[in-house]
Amino acid sequence: MNFNEIYSNYKVIVYNVALHYSQSIEDAEEITQDVFVSLFEKLQFFREDASLKTWIYKITVNKSLDFLRAKKRQKRFAFITSIFTPDSTKTIEIPTSSHPGIELEEKENLNRLFNCINKLSENQKTVIILLKVEQISQKETAEIMGLTTKAVESLFQRAKNNLKSHLQNEGLD
């Protein structure tokens, strides 16, 4: 399969996984671009024995997490510089969640749910996104995350418990 075929077959999946992580159209587009540029560079090293879909998911998850980490660092840095700069009237913009895939009647609930998912650790967030949002099997999730199926199962239980307590705090459960 050449790059163009891979791109047309997987661009929607990659974009939507990136959206689940970032809940922002601009960020998801940037992540998608990063994923396909990296995929283009690494395609020659792809081993045929591994599943292409799993491999693409793996790159997407890693790029999304890298992007969010970089964004968090940027925010922290902006906050520190805003303390030391004399022009302290400028406020830091907090982007609002704008997942375009959310249907209107579920908008409020899903936005809150995503806000709570964002509070989870990287691994717990990934396990919820892959298992519950993307509906990927436990075996495939384990492959993507580089864990055993058992580890994914216990990670999901922990993620579920933490999510439950976050939701209770939000008054959603």
Place this chain on the structure above:
Amino acid sequence: MEDLFQSFKHLKRVPPAENLDNRIMDAIRQRKLNSIPYYKVAIAASVIFLLSFLEIRWMGKSVNSNNQYTFDSIYQIRVDNNLYNEKD
């Protein structure tokens, strides 16, 4: 909790904007231009190595054919000179 997870079913898969295709292809084209073709560098390096090796061999032989210093003897002179300098 499971009911809440069911609400993810209301999440539609959305296609990316059309201009994203062009952006990605442009980024890849840019990468292609900026990337170093490693195999070309490797070929060039091996050609240079081979040429320099042949030149050394040729130097040794040509000096030999003119009945002048061989490559080994040039090296020997250098060693002798060093010994001579050391004696000084």
